[in-house]
Amino acid sequence: MTEQDIKKNESTEKVLQDTSKRVLSSEKREDIWAIIISGVILLLCSINPDAIYTFFKKTLFIF
Secondary structure: OOHHHHHHHHHHHHHHHHHHHHOOOHHHHHHHHHHHHHHHHHHHHHHOHHHHHHHHHHHHHHO
């Protein structure tokens, strides 16, 4: 390998590392969606707990 190839590979690695730090990983996306969904459920339970209880009672009865 020539010196230019080595420098090119090093710069490519640096660009890939910088990009990976800026982009969300799939695990982080899953965590964010889990927080959003649980927040919506918490909000719904705060607004109308009887309706949520009835919904899950009927839904779980089927299974």
